[in-house]
Amino acid sequence: MITCPDRLEVVRAADLEEIGVPRRTISRRCAPGGPWRALLPGIVLLGNGVPTDEQRGRAALLHGRTDAVLTGTYALRRHGLEKLPGEEEVHVLIPASRDITDVGFVHVERTTRLPRPHLRGGLPVAPVPRAVIDSARRLTSEDEVQTMMAEAVQRRFCTPEMLADELDRGRTTGTAMPRRALTPLLAGAKSVAEADAWRLWRRSGLPAGRWNVPIYDVHGRYIATPDFWCDELALAWEIDSYRYHTSFDDYRATVARNARYVAAGIVVLQTLPSRLRTEPGKVADELQAAFRTAQARPRPNVLLKRVA
Template structure:
């Protein structure tokens, strides 16, 4: 999936956006949707609560670890490249077997506990917890609760993590393990980003059934039409409703070599029209919608009722 490239200082300037095929209109649309923040004339940045992991990863690589300590939790997640939903990266996280109680200071959080040899890896010269141990630790301690747990576990499965190993961590009596276990029960590596995971978490918590993720849709002639994020079917397996989370990537997801973003967005609109021509209801939402309590579940529920699925 193509993504928007920020400058080395973490900002996106209008001239650089234009070089990537993004017009001022598209940038304004991204600001309205809460995907970018305008920090100055012609200068944009991701919202402060998104994409902070690169800077944190550099801090992890630069720090001096206490003897025997292993980088863990959210800090290890940045080393593994695991997606997290609005993580708190204000502190560097370590786990040490030599600490009975651990401590939390302004820039460092030391967690007490053992890390088995099978649960430790070395990444860029830094000893850290394995992807399975890391994902489960983040899941059980995420400030975002069930949604945060689902996001990191979805991402871990997408990266090839072993579900059974994460389930084994769920059998250990530790803080937050119940939430993490429940999230793991719903985790699916087909989810492509934290926004899709957050969407699913909201639907699950509001009692809305989810049928499938990322299913290819074809027309009556067998021609590919789309691969929506979510779909709901009738008793005969016919798709009646699809759901699409429009994150920042959707602005450039459909770019082909040599075309601008306007062309890609026109093709995306045509794609939606083709789905509607098949009698499929298309429901869309953004980060801003997800930040408004119950907006997405209510929107989906109305369309499922309209289709006779609820």
């Protein structure tokens, strides 16, 4: 059996009429139990199965017409991001002068800043920073926004600065929460857990520090890259998740890292990510205790930059 590519299976009813298919035939074939399916008003799937993700995207583009660009969560899935909210809508950008509205599973946004699209699987999708911010403006969960942003940054699809630039250039509606979610990432945090830790440290009143910076001993030997580093006191804070220690190799690497901390005279505090939310007061007390311990001993000779 020969099947058509997805791009040929989704067509405008008007285009079918142009090649000689009568309107009544289209209607009959799209009726319940028929061989075709109406995906959106005037847009037909030449099959009666559940539409694929790609077919839904192509239908949204046909609805938006020429120059339409897919954005939001749908576009991010096409880019390859995984930690995304389960959103069923397909978000499409169209020129501001075009009078087209939402319909079915398609959310239409008119814009004067139509991005230059990237092709992913033959579909025009917005660049990652634009798609992240377009999605973030419509979400209600700060955790979902932060998770999405953190994945985009951690997997190097974009930088926090690129997300900040997109926020500054776009419309202001719905940007308060994305700005809050982005602030820890701009400070150097690379995950939701590190963002939680950043907020707790800010509330602790302890000296400022840096996130994810490599530390070396006086001979230039690498020690570790702590999640948080207070250089004033040579204090490291590691947010150690169980899921990163599910293999013997992961566990062995963590033990070796902690041994290097001890050998270098660094005070290190390890915290489970879940405790940042379930026991923030206790974690803050532990931070204060680690601070006092680090403060009470001479600072070891460890450096942020390798000395040749």
